Amino acid sequence: MNANPVILNAAPLLAAGGALAVHRYWPDAVPLSLSPAFPWLLGAAAAAWLVWLAAAIFSARLRRRAADLAPLFAAALVGVSVWQILTGKTGLLPMPFFPGPDRVFAVFGATGEIGLLVVGTLHSLRLLAVGFLCGSGAGFLLGVWIGWNRRAHYWGMPVLKFFGPIPATAWIPLALVLFPTTFGASAFIIGLASLFPMIVLTASGIASARHSHLEVARTLGASQRQLICHVAIPSALPSIFVGLFMALSASFLTLIVAEMIGVKAGLGFYITWAQNFAEYYKVFAALLVMGVFFSGLMSALFAVRARVLRWQQGVIKW
Amino acid sequence: MVASPPAAVVVSEVRKVFPPADNVITDSTAGTVALGGINLSVSAGEFVSLVGPSGCGKSTLLRIIAGLDTVSAGAVTVNGLAVNGVHTDIGFVFQDPNLFPWLTVRQNVAFGPAMRGGARHARAADIDELIRRVGLGAFADALPHHLSGGMAQRVALARALVNRPPVLLLDEPLGALDAFTRMAMQDELRDLTRRHDTTTLLVTHDIDEALYLSDRVIIFSPRPGRIQEEMVIGSGFTRARNAPGFVERRLRILETLHFAPHEAGLPEAADNWKI
Numbered sequence: 001m002n003a004n005p006v007i008l009n010a011a012p013l014l015a016a017g018g019a020l021a022v023h024r025y026w027p028d029a030v031p032l033s034l035s036p037a038f039p040w041l042l043g044a045a046a047a048a049w050l051v052w053l054a055a056a057i058f059s060a061r062l063r064r065r066a067a068d069l070a071p072l073f074a075a076a077l078v079g080v081s082v083w084q085i086l087t088g089k090t091g092l093l094p095m096p097f098f099p100g101p102d103r104v105f106a107v108f109g110a111t112g113e114i115g116l117l118v119v120g121t122l123h124s125l126r127l128l129a130v131g132f133l134c135g136s137g138a139g140f141l142l143g144v145w146i147g148w149n150r151r152a153h154y155w156g157m158p159v160l161k162f163f164g165p166i167p168a169t170a171w172i173p174l175a176l177v178l179f180p181t182t183f184g185a186s187a188f189i190i191g192l193a194s195l196f197p198m199i200v201l202t203a204s205g206i207a208s209a210r211h212s213h214l215e216v217a218r219t220l221g222a223s224q225r226q227l228i229c230h231v232a233i234p235s236a237l238p239s240i241f242v243g244l245f246m247a248l249s250a251s252f253l254t255l256i257v258a259e260m261i262g263v264k265a266g267l268g269f270y271i272t273w274a275q276n277f278a279e280y281y282k283v284f285a286a287l288l289v290m291g292v293f294f295s296g297l298m299s300a301l302f303a304v305r306a307r308v309l310r311w312q313q314g315v316i317k318w
Numbered sequence: 319m320v321a322s323p324p325a326a327v328v329v330s331e332v333r334k335v336f337p338p339a340d341n342v343i344t345d346s347t348a349g350t351v352a353l354g355g356i357n358l359s360v361s362a363g364e365f366v367s368l369v370g371p372s373g374c375g376k377s378t379l380l381r382i383i384a385g386l387d388t389v390s391a392g393a394v395t396v397n398g399l400a401v402n403g404v405h406t407d408i409g410f411v412f413q414d415p416n417l418f419p420w421l422t423v424r425q426n427v428a429f430g431p432a433m434r435g436g437a438r439h440a441r442a443a444d445i446d447e448l449i450r451r452v453g454l455g456a457f458a459d460a461l462p463h464h465l466s467g468g469m470a471q472r473v474a475l476a477r478a479l480v481n482r483p484p485v486l487l488l489d490e491p492l493g494a495l496d497a498f499t500r501m502a503m504q505d506e507l508r509d510l511t512r513r514h515d516t517t518t519l520l521v522t523h524d525i526d527e528a529l530y531l532s533d534r535v536i537i538f539s540p541r542p543g544r545i546q547e548e549m550v551i552g553s554g555f556t557r558a559r560n561a562p563g564f565v566e567r568r569l570r571i572l573e574t575l576h577f578a579p580h581e582a583g584l585p586e587a588a589d590n591w592k593i
Binding site: 210212213215216217218219220221222223226230231234235237310311312 | 384386404406408409410412414416418419420421429430432433434461462463477478481
């Protein structure tokens with residue numbers, strides 16, 4: 001960005017101020033939320049930015065990062081303001097399906113509601129953890145086996161090719177019969193969704209471990225087991241992380257579908273429940289929480305990957 | 319062959335036939351004969367080079383001695399034991415360094431001892447010492463993609479030597495390096511193998527390299543590979559690339575390989591031409 005640094009750093013503050021002015025002085029077409037959460041949130045965003053700028057006086061790294069983030073942060077605040085104009089201020093988007101940000105953020109200000117969202121998130125996290133960890137763990141082990149063992153490859157690949165493309169959610173009727181609880185059935189479906197990408201990508205990573213690396217390891221005295229653990233699996237790691245990424249995406253989708261259909265807790269359940277009462281502002285609030293929750297988990301996976309695959313830096317980017 | 323020191327590697331009547339590329343059912347003679355009856359005995363501590371046209375099976379012979387390939391007929395023993403699959407009496411260096419990219423230089427060198435579960439602390443000092451000896455002390459914690467080709471190959475050499483193998487098999491280890499790095503590495507290689515009296519078999523395309531390093535040079539015929547000639551290089555031989563004996567021997571090898579006309583290199587021939 002080649003903008004004047006003063007304007008650049010002030011941009012988020014101007015955006016927050018603009019959004020506050022819109023909120024306060026632009027007459028409403030639709031009645032405003034009575035909760036003060038939204039203006040407080042805008043104020044908090046501006047204050048956080050000021051704190052950052054103050055810290056940046058002492059740190060060149062924070063200064064560079066601030067210059068990098070300023071346009072994005074300002075744009076996000078402008079976006080929120082445009083959202084408010086399109087909804088509450090002009091009524092261009094119909095109520096109650098498109099509530100303004102003041103209404104949506106008010107959900108986070110209401111003590112009862114925030115509690116429900118937190119509990120819902122924890123329920124979702126528990127279901128996701130059980131399903132994803134079991135599914136991708138089993139997928140990893142099966143993938144190593146199929147990628148390494150010729151016979152396992154011969155018998156396993158046709159099964160994978162046949163059943164792999166079936167969306168995990170199509171198994172829901174069967175899962176409900178197989179498991180006594182909806183939690184078990186949902187965990188099974190999420191596991192299934194993470195299983196196939198993990199098997200396929202782990203197996204392909206193991207199978208494409210360089211022959212010459214395996215030969216070197218053999219001349220250095222590695223046993224069959226050591227060849228798998230110390231050569232094949234490390235060389236398959238880039239591919240395994242792609243598998244984890246795909247498995248995690250698939251399990252997010254399956255998680256929400258499972259919660260919207262059968263499970264009586266979690267963010268997906270919260271959304272359906274709010275929708276039944278036509279409380280769309282709660283739907284939007286839950287979507288925002290989901291965004292934070294899922295992108296947080298993805299970032300965690302990427303951080304682990306960046307650490308584990310440090311040896312590969314500069315080879316692959318995503 | 320040489321009787322006094324015990325033979326470290328004995329290759330007797332080894333034939334290797336690769337099956338035809340297609341899975342057509344034919345008798346074995348329809349395959350590619352890579353090695354057509356090789357007899358070779360290498361004494362303990364001896365440095366032997368194998369030279370010959372490409373595709374003559376010299377790399378295959380090395381792989382058979384390592385146990386990475388099987389024989390079609392014949393037998394190989396290393397230190398008196400018949401080779402039957404990969405064994406740990408050898409160190410093998412390939413043309414490509416083949417370092418494990420996810421391990422640091424030190425971890426690469428320590429790979430062999432780690433696989434054998436040797437006492438780790440006792441070995442750590444040995445490993446660092448070896449890394450220093452190949453001139454990479456400052457790079458012990460570097461990852462392979464930070465190394466140049468010559469440095470990577472030195473790590474590969476250290477990795478093969480760390481288990482103190484009695485026999486070192488080198489498959490064109492310096493082939494991919496530039497001329498200056500190659501000459502420097504030839505000196506290092508000679509020091510390292512002399513120091514531990516390592517029996518060494520070197521496959522190379524570089525006749526100078528073979529002459530410079532070896533006690534004996536074995537010249538292979540084109541496929542099917544057979545030993546065409548052996549040249550014993552005495553201990554009195556001056557190992558300088560410009561010594562008269564060196565140049566004369568190089569010419570003889572080139573003649574054997576049909577890369578130099580018989581007359582050109584010989585003084586009488588030159589005289590004849592003048593008259």
